[in-house]
Structure formats: structure tokens, C-alpha cells
Amino acid sequence: MSLRSSTALLTDMYELTMIDAALASGHAMRPAVFELFGRRLPAARRYGVVAGIARVLDAVEAFRFSDDELTYLRSLDTLSDETIDYLASYRFSGDITGYAEGECYFPGSPLLTVTAPFAEGVVLETVLLSILNHDCAVASAASRMTSAAHGRPCLEMGARRTHEEGAVAAARAAVVAGFAGSSILEAGRSYGIHTIGTAAHSFTLLYDSEDEAFDAQIARLGTGTTLLVDTYDTPRGVERAVAAARRVGGKLGAVRLDSGDLIAQAFTVRQQLDDLGAHDTKITVTSDLDEYAIAALGAAPVDSYGVGTKVVTGSGHPTAELVYKLVARQGDDGQWAPVAKKSSSKTSIGGRKFAGRVVAEGHAAVELVVATNDEDAALRYFASRGARPLQVPLVTNGEINEEHRGDGSLEAARERHEASRAELPYQAWRLSEGEVAIPTVMEEL
Amino acid sequence: MSLRSSTALLTDMYELTMIDAALASGHAMRPAVFELFGRRLPAARRYGVVAGIARVLDAVEAFRFSDDELTYLRSLDTLSDETIDYLASYRFSGDITGYAEGECYFPGSPLLTVTAPFAEGVVLETVLLSILNHDCAVASAASRMTSAAHGRPCLEMGARRTHEEGAVAAARAAVVAGFAGSSILEAGRSYGIHTIGTAAHSFTLLYDSEDEAFDAQIARLGTGTTLLVDTYDTPRGVERAVAAARRVGGKLGAVRLDSGDLIAQAFTVRQQLDDLGAHDTKITVTSDLDEYAIAALGAAPVDSYGVGTKVVTGSGHPTAELVYKLVARQGDDGQWAPVAKKSSSKTSIGGRKFAGRVVAEGHAAVELVVATNDEDAALRYFASRGARPLQVPLVTNGEINEEHRGDGSLEAARERHEASRAELPYQAWRLSEGEVAIPTVMEEL
Incomplete structure (x- = not known):
């Protein structure tokens, strides 16, 4: 369920002025294909992680202009009555296919493909990008952290360092990428995420003594x-x-270190705990961690990582740099025409695209992205190359595929990510900047 | 008005486990003072900008645990019945003072001071930090951009590059820091912000020709x-x-450039427009701008700047690094005790603090932050030093000061920022990393 009863105003003004002009000229209903993809990965990372698909589906469902939205739009005195009427009856009736949540992606991977009349598709641009740029950025950073943690649990604790609603979405994206829990209660209520946390320094300072x-x-x-x-x-x-645990006849679960040199402290504290006979007491560390700090702590006697700022802000890359482009539309002759911006550096490849990943001997080798209007031909081609198709139906004729949101979808996404990441070649696990894990090959069929 | 009917679960789990333990031990109602401040400014910037105060007040008002929240909390099976009952009747009854929205701030500036029983104050920690860390990060970046733009309008267009609700808050924060408008419609509806935008490349590609x-x-x-x-x-x-404008007997308002080398293009396009006699047609540029690119375009014939990713993500620093600390609490003897974490690098200064800015000959010179329980003494001290007091009452005995939210408060914040920034010494306007614009002097009275 979407947070707002309507998501329709989470939209840039120009989507509506474009509809306004296109309705008047008679072009608004031309069948069109939009594609959501990234031209590159931030900071020469090795792979990206798809997250936010369930939230996209909720946002599409709630994308309706009710009286409140229409009253505001009328007050702007910019849009024609025809446009207001069109928006009043707006309901997405097209198709959306895309990468399932948790899947890895690469430059050029068509994360979403929206097929609908131009006006229906263009108006979704802003909210689809907002959701995926945020959630993919967090999940892509989080996956590097869980990878660097080599099986030790990572816990998301960054709510206080990001927008209060972004925090809830970030917790969810982190869990897609393998985090074991989150501090933020709303993520527990909204998504069933395991919530964690015990006490802050203020609690100790409230008392007359630490004891x-x-x-x-x-x-x-x-x-x-x-x-x-x-x-x-x-x-x-x-x-x-x-001593406090022993006073009541128990063994202490864990100690938390939240400042200082965590590597040195982890060794010292582990030794101290062992000397005290507290062999079962674990150590969790929580101060300014990112994937590099986690990797550096790999040899230290640490049992879990609490990660704050860096996971919710995408570890230096708070947006996934995804774009949403018109790639094909029909002309008056009913024929599909591939389209793309031509000038300067932002050139894109036109035409509807299908994606498959070639996996040989258990290892992903190539991301195939083929431009064609013939889905069957694309699927035959993938079969001939040993590629598994990557796109799944998310919305069909305006009907949402419930498999990709709601109960069980988050756990499925988490498992999907684990499998998708495990399939990548060894170099995908490197934290340094460099080549993407597998090349994207674009072809026209 | 807050987006959610209740903001109470935008809270880290550990706030509630602390309350749970403190209620059981009889310490939860100790009078306490919490302070929200930054130990430093991100990236050695010259000043920070307070934004989000109106949203803080909305969040405090909506911080109530209704049946929905309580049902979720009971399901966790972690909190005692006593705690659940306490939360069910929770209503903030204390005082919050703080910097008014738009004010500049510096390391150690007490942006908010929360005085309330421990349990009442500690539970607000997460949501207060989420709002201010986000909004101050955006406003602090935005102010550098409007400063670099030297009066040319800056327009916020970054909704698609950040969380969909973060986008709405970011538009508001950018306007506090002098932006002239935003692309995102919800910011128009929620905050009366001027919304802008005309068309994207997809609009041109929809047609058979550019004409x-x-x-x-x-x-x-x-x-x-x-x-x-x-x-x-x-x-x-x-x-x-x-030509298109002339075909219908008019003059074209503006052209937009969204790719390529903007500086070179601006000169070329201006020359071309002038050669065509279109002297009144303006040029707006919108591709990957940040404060440095805006400064570099200062000598180019550009009329306005559309800024996306970099403003909504804080131009490299998406969080303001603000923290929320218990700084004083009463003991059983009814005496206030200053408290602060002692170990390692995160040392803070204990005690309630008052802040004033020394302004001499129109220029801010020193941020005075004095620790004392005697407000009158602090105000007398500020008067003796020629310092204007910086803190205003935001919530008094649980009642919200309406002056700082709602109609007119955004425009007031924008004017306040303009005045506060104008008062800073010349070095505040430098974009490079370096010393903060004015030193913070901490004293005990």
C-alpha cells in the first residue's frame, strides 16, 4: 500500500504540460514504449541491485487524480479543461515489464519497460525514477556491505541520517540486499522487517552510574x-x-562499541571478555561503518555490524542515476518507430529492448540487451545463447501482478538477490572501482 | 500537517527499549535536556543552513501512538504493559527552543534544545534527526548554489533523483535557501511553492519532426x-x-540546454539568438549542475539554472551529520547535572546551552554558545557582548508556536536566510573547503 492515498502529484510539472500540448495536437495517445535504465553504474561499481519494485507497483496503483489533486492543478491555471478531464479519468491501462526485485543489473539493463499511450506512460516518469533511483542506490551499496561482511549479520541503523520516509524505504532496500534487520519501527510495521536495538549513550547518562x-x-x-x-x-x-549479567545469574548477550578504533578495540575487548570467561558474549560494532570498514574488520573478532549513514545514503552515491526515456512510438501509419536523442553525449539506443543473462557453468558471462519488437524472436535468441530472460510481467493491461509485492515478496527478493549475486564472476565482489562484472552487449535483432 | 496521521513509528526501536527499562527502574521521568547539534560541518564548508523546522513541528504534533501503532508494538512482544500504556497516552508536554528556519549555523550551534522528562524527549530523537539531517543538508547545499548564482534564478528539478517524499521536503529546503521554484507538483500543493517545467526530450521525440x-x-x-x-x-x-514562435507572431520566451558543454553552448546559442534578432529570448541550462558549475557559468550568457541531483542529494553530503544528545538531567536531589559521553573521540560538552551571534558593524563575528541553567544570565551576557540571541520558542509546554509553520513561515524562512547569509563575512561565500565562516566559542557561565 502506498503511503499517500494518491501518488499523482509526486510528478514533475512538465509531464503534465507535455500531456496538455500533446492532447491539443492529437498526439497524446500514440502508442509508446518508455525504458528505465542506467547509462552507467555510479563510481565504476561492479554491479547494481534492483530494489523498489514492490513500491513501484504500489505507486502505480495509487496514481489517480482525485478531487484534491485536480483542485490544486486547476488553481495553477496552466492546464486545459481537456487535460484536467483526462487526468481525472487517468488509470494506467498499459503494460510494465521489468527486472524482478533483487536481481543484479548493469549499464543498459532495461529495469522497467512501460508500454502505453504516450500520455499514460510519460506521466509515471518522476515517481518511477524517484523510487528506483533511491531504492537501487541503497540496495547497491548494501549489497557491497553484506558481501564484505562474509556472512556476519549487517543491521541497518541509519534512519536518523536520511529523510524520515526515505529511511523506511532504505531499510527495505537494505534487507533486499541481505541486511538482517533494521532499527526503524515503521519498517517493521510496513514490511515485516525484523527490528533491532537496545540502548544509546543517553540511557547510561540518565543514571547516576553505569552499573x-x-x-x-x-x-x-x-x-x-x-x-x-x-x-x-x-x-x-x-x-x-x-558483572551486571552475572549479578542476576546470566551470561551477557553482547557488548556494543560505537566509537574509537574499532579494529584495535575489537581485539582488546574480545581478549578481555575471554579473560573474564565471557566466551559467549558477542561484540557488535556500529560507528561510521561502510563496506571498506567492514572489509577491514573481517579479521577482527566482531560478530555483527550496525551500519548507519553510509547504507541509507548509498555509500557516497545516493542516487542510482537511472533515467526514463521514450525509446519507441507509433506513427500515424501504425508502425513502430525507434526514437532516441541524437545530439551530444547523452545518446541513447532507440527501440524496445529485451534482456537476458548468459550463464555458463554457473557463472554469469554477458548481459544481452536486444532491440526488437518481436518478443518471441528475442526469447528464441536467448535460448540459443543459453541466456535466461530477465524481464517479468509486473503490470499487464493495467492489472498488477501481485506476486511482486505484498507478503513474501520481500523475502523472495532477498533470496533472488543472493542467488543473482552468487552467479556473478569473482571480480564482482571487488570493492574497488573498475570494470562492471559482466559486459552488456546491445544488439538489434 | 504531517504526511502520516502518526509519526510515532518513524522511531528507532532502541528509544522504546530505553523507555521500557527506565520506566521499570523509576528513572524515565527524570527531567532532562537534549540538544540537537553538529560536531562539524560536512566537508569543511563555511556555514550550514537550518531547514525543516516547520516539518519538525508537524512531526511533534503527530507523534501519538494510536491503536495501529500499539498493535504493532504489542506484536513484538518486547515492551512491558507499563510501557505500552505510557506510549498510548504519550503527548509531548515539554519545551523545544531552537534556531529559526533559514538561520545559518556552525559547529556546536544548538539547533534544537528539548526540555522534558527523559522518556518524552528521548523518543523524539530519530524523527527530529531524520528531518533536520535531510532538510539542512539540502538547504546547506542549495545556499551555496544560490550564492554562486549571484541573483540569477535557481530552479529545483531533482525529484526523480531522490526518494519520492524526500523530493517534496528537498524542494522546500531549496526554497528556504533561495531557490525560485521547483518541478515537483506536491511541493506546490503542500507548501505553495511555485512549480515550473515545460517539456522533456520525449515530447520532441513523440512527434514526426522537431517543428x-x-x-x-x-x-x-x-x-x-x-x-x-x-x-x-x-x-x-x-x-x-x-521560427516556431514567429510563425504565430510571438517572441520565444527561452531555450533550454540540457546536455553538452554548457559554457561553450551558452555563448554560441546567445550569439545565434542575437543574430536571429531574438534578443529577448532567454537561456536556461539544466545538465548536472552543482555550485561549482554554476559559478563557472557566471560569466556565460545564461539566465537561469535548473538544478537536479546535486541539490536534492546535498551536493556530495546528503546528511548534515547532526546528532541528538542528552546534555543534562536532574538527579534524585532535584539538581541539574550536566552529562556527556567521556570515552574516545566523540566527547561532547555537557549542560544546557544558549546561543547568540556577535554581529559587529553588520558582520557576524562569533557564535557564542554558553552552558548555563540561567537563561536570564545568558541573555544579559549576550547583550553585553553585542550578540543577538539565536534561539526562539518552538514548543512551550507542549503547545506549538504557530509562527514557525504554516502560511507565511516558508517565505519568512527564506527572508531570514537571505539576511543571515548576508551578515556573514566575505569568506563564507567561498565554495572551497576551509575554515567555518565564524568561530564558535563555547563557554560556561
Whole structure:
């Protein structure tokens, strides 16, 4: 379900002025194909991760202009009555195919293909891009983190560092890419995500002593809780934490380190815990982590990672740089014409495209993107090349394919991402800038 | 008005587990002071810009746990009945003072000071930080852009490159920092922001020729519209654009350039327009602009700037790095005790703080931040130093000060920012990394 009862004004003004002019000239209903893709991956990363598809479907469903939206639009005194009437009855009736959530993608991969009359398709541009540029950016960063963590759990804790609703979407995108849970409660309510967290420094400071604070936390959350041990003096904090659990006859679940040199501290604290006999007490670290810090902590005795700012802001790349382009439209003769901007550097390839991934001996080798109007020919070609087709029907004749949102879709996306990433060649796992993991080959059939 | 009927779950889990433990131990109602501030400015910038205060007030008002929220929380099976009951009756009853929207800020500036029982104040942490970290990041970047534009209008067009709701907040923050309008319709409806935009490349490509597209746009939007001239060949596009307006006896309002070398093109296109006698036709540029590109275009014949990705993502710094810390709380003896984390690098200064800006001969010179429990003493001290007090009452005994949200508050924030920025010394306008514009002096009274 979408947050707003209508998503229709999450739209750039120019989508509506284009419809206005195209309705008047009689071109608004030309059948058209729009494609959502990235020309490149941010910062020469090795792969991108598709996330936000379920949110796209919710947004398309809620894309209706009700009286509230129409009243605002009339107040602008820009759009014709014909346009207002068109919007009043707007309901997306076309087709959307695209990459399933969790799939890896590469430059030129057609993440979404929207086939509809021009006006119906163009007006979705802004909200589709907003959702996918945000969610793919977060998931693409998050996947590098879970990859660098080599199986140790990553927990998303960045809500406070991003827009309050972006935070909820970011938690979801992080889980698609393998995060084990999130701090933000709304992500728990909205998406069933496991929510985590115990206490901040303010809790310790509320009490007259660290001992009192630890006793109070354990009294309610049990000895299995995680105690934050670096408010005053970390070695003393660790000692008090273990002692607090023992006072009530238990073993402490974990200690959390939220500042300082985490690698050095992890070794010191592990040694101290072992010396105290607290072999089962785990260590979680949470200060300014990104994929590089996680990789650097790989040899340190750390049990889980809490990641904040860097995951919700895409680790330096808060937008996935995806664009939405008209790639084909019918002329008055009913024939499809491929179209593309011609001038300067932003040249795109026209025509509707189909995508398949060649997987040989368990390893992805090539992203095939073929321009053709004949889907069957594309599928035959993929079969002949040993490529699995990547696009799935998301909306058909305006009807949403429920498989890709709602209960179970998030877990399915997470599993899909794990499988899709596992299939990539070894170089995909490198954190450094460089070549994409597999080349995209564009062809015309 | 807040987007959600309740903002209460835009909260990290650990705020509630802290309340749970503190209620059980009898410490939850200790009077407490929390402070929201930044330890530093991102990337050694010269100043930050406060934005999002009106949204903070909306979020505080909507911070109520209704049946929906309580049902979810009960389902977690983590919180005691006492805690659930406390949350069910939660209503913020304390005081919030802070910097008015639009004001410049510096490291250590107390953007918000929340005085309330511990449980009431701690639970607001996540949503207050989410809003201000996002909105201040955007406004701080936007202010550098409007400063670099030297009076030429900047227009926000980045909705598609950020979370769909973040986009609406970003448009508002950009306007606080001097942007003249936004592309996103919801910002127009929600905040009365001037919405702008005419057409994309897809519009031109919809037609059989560029001439037909231009004629169609002018037929509905008038000759004063802005035509996008770089779909096929820019010089031909400019020629056709001017001709299209003349065909209906008018002068073309503007041409838009969205790709290529904007500086070189601006000179070429201006010359071409002048040669065609279209002296009144303006040039707007919109491709990948940031504050540096805007500054570089300062000498080029450009009339306005459309800024997308870089403004909505904080121009490399999508979060303002603000934190929310317990700085004082009463003990059982009823005495206020300043508190602060002691270990390692994240040391903070304890105690409630008041802020004033020393302005001498029209120029801001020092940000005074004084720790004291005696507000009158702080105000007398500011008067003696020629400092204007910076904090205003935002919420008093739980009642919201309506002056800082709703009609007129956005325009007031925009004017306040213009005045606050104008007061900064010359070095504040430098785009390079370096020292903050004025030093923050922290003192105990």
C-alpha cells in the first residue's frame, strides 16, 4: 500500500504540460514504449541491485487524480479543461515489464519497460525514477556491505541520517540486499522487517552510574541484551557489563562499541571478555561503518555490524542515476518507430529492448540487451545463447501482478538477490572501482 | 500537517527499549535536556543552513501512538504493559527552543534544545534527526548554489533523483535557501511553492519532426514558453524554436540546454539568438549542475539554472551529520547535572546551552554558545557582548508556536536566510573547503 492515498502529484510539472500540448495536437495517445535504465553504474561499481519494485507497483496503483489533486492543478491555471478531464479519468491501462526485485543489473539493463499511450506512460516518469533511483542506490551499496561482511549479520541503523520516509524505504532496500534487520519501527510495521536495538549513550547518562544503567537494562531486556560499553571508559564498561549479567545469574548477550578504533578495540575487548570467561558474549560494532570498514574488520573478532549513514545514503552515491526515456512510438501509419536523442553525449539506443543473462557453468558471462519488437524472436535468441530472460510481467493491461509485492515478496527478493549475486564472476565482489562484472552487449535483432 | 496521521513509528526501536527499562527502574521521568547539534560541518564548508523546522513541528504534533501503532508494538512482544500504556497516552508536554528556519549555523550551534522528562524527549530523537539531517543538508547545499548564482534564478528539478517524499521536503529546503521554484507538483500543493517545467526530450521525440513538436508546445503554452532545443542538433533546434514562435507572431520566451558543454553552448546559442534578432529570448541550462558549475557559468550568457541531483542529494553530503544528545538531567536531589559521553573521540560538552551571534558593524563575528541553567544570565551576557540571541520558542509546554509553520513561515524562512547569509563575512561565500565562516566559542557561565 502506498503511503499517500494518491501518488499523482509526486510528478514533475512538465509531464503534465507535455500531456496538455500533446492532447491539443492529437498526439497524446500514440502508442509508446518508455525504458528505465542506467547509462552507467555510479563510481565504476561492479554491479547494481534492483530494489523498489514492490513500491513501484504500489505507486502505480495509487496514481489517480482525485478531487484534491485536480483542485490544486486547476488553481495553477496552466492546464486545459481537456487535460484536467483526462487526468481525472487517468488509470494506467498499459503494460510494465521489468527486472524482478533483487536481481543484479548493469549499464543498459532495461529495469522497467512501460508500454502505453504516450500520455499514460510519460506521466509515471518522476515517481518511477524517484523510487528506483533511491531504492537501487541503497540496495547497491548494501549489497557491497553484506558481501564484505562474509556472512556476519549487517543491521541497518541509519534512519536518523536520511529523510524520515526515505529511511523506511532504505531499510527495505537494505534487507533486499541481505541486511538482517533494521532499527526503524515503521519498517517493521510496513514490511515485516525484523527490528533491532537496545540502548544509546543517553540511557547510561540518565543514571547516576553505569552499573545502575546496566542493571536497569538487564532487568527489563534480560541478560541476552546488548550493552553499550563505551560511555565512560571501555575496559571498565566491559567489566561492569559482564558483572551486571552475572549479578542476576546470566551470561551477557553482547557488548556494543560505537566509537574509537574499532579494529584495535575489537581485539582488546574480545581478549578481555575471554579473560573474564565471557566466551559467549558477542561484540557488535556500529560507528561510521561502510563496506571498506567492514572489509577491514573481517579479521577482527566482531560478530555483527550496525551500519548507519553510509547504507541509507548509498555509500557516497545516493542516487542510482537511472533515467526514463521514450525509446519507441507509433506513427500515424501504425508502425513502430525507434526514437532516441541524437545530439551530444547523452545518446541513447532507440527501440524496445529485451534482456537476458548468459550463464555458463554457473557463472554469469554477458548481459544481452536486444532491440526488437518481436518478443518471441528475442526469447528464441536467448535460448540459443543459453541466456535466461530477465524481464517479468509486473503490470499487464493495467492489472498488477501481485506476486511482486505484498507478503513474501520481500523475502523472495532477498533470496533472488543472493542467488543473482552468487552467479556473478569473482571480480564482482571487488570493492574497488573498475570494470562492471559482466559486459552488456546491445544488439538489434 | 504531517504526511502520516502518526509519526510515532518513524522511531528507532532502541528509544522504546530505553523507555521500557527506565520506566521499570523509576528513572524515565527524570527531567532532562537534549540538544540537537553538529560536531562539524560536512566537508569543511563555511556555514550550514537550518531547514525543516516547520516539518519538525508537524512531526511533534503527530507523534501519538494510536491503536495501529500499539498493535504493532504489542506484536513484538518486547515492551512491558507499563510501557505500552505510557506510549498510548504519550503527548509531548515539554519545551523545544531552537534556531529559526533559514538561520545559518556552525559547529556546536544548538539547533534544537528539548526540555522534558527523559522518556518524552528521548523518543523524539530519530524523527527530529531524520528531518533536520535531510532538510539542512539540502538547504546547506542549495545556499551555496544560490550564492554562486549571484541573483540569477535557481530552479529545483531533482525529484526523480531522490526518494519520492524526500523530493517534496528537498524542494522546500531549496526554497528556504533561495531557490525560485521547483518541478515537483506536491511541493506546490503542500507548501505553495511555485512549480515550473515545460517539456522533456520525449515530447520532441513523440512527434514526426522537431517543428511539429515546437508548434504543438507553443499552441498550448504560448510563445513565452521554454523550448528544449538539444534533441537532434542544437543550432538547428534554436533556429526552429525562434521560427516556431514567429510563425504565430510571438517572441520565444527561452531555450533550454540540457546536455553538452554548457559554457561553450551558452555563448554560441546567445550569439545565434542575437543574430536571429531574438534578443529577448532567454537561456536556461539544466545538465548536472552543482555550485561549482554554476559559478563557472557566471560569466556565460545564461539566465537561469535548473538544478537536479546535486541539490536534492546535498551536493556530495546528503546528511548534515547532526546528532541528538542528552546534555543534562536532574538527579534524585532535584539538581541539574550536566552529562556527556567521556570515552574516545566523540566527547561532547555537557549542560544546557544558549546561543547568540556577535554581529559587529553588520558582520557576524562569533557564535557564542554558553552552558548555563540561567537563561536570564545568558541573555544579559549576550547583550553585553553585542550578540543577538539565536534561539526562539518552538514548543512551550507542549503547545506549538504557530509562527514557525504554516502560511507565511516558508517565505519568512527564506527572508531570514537571505539576511543571515548576508551578515556573514566575505569568506563564507567561498565554495572551497576551509575554515567555518565564524568561530564558535563555547563557554560556561
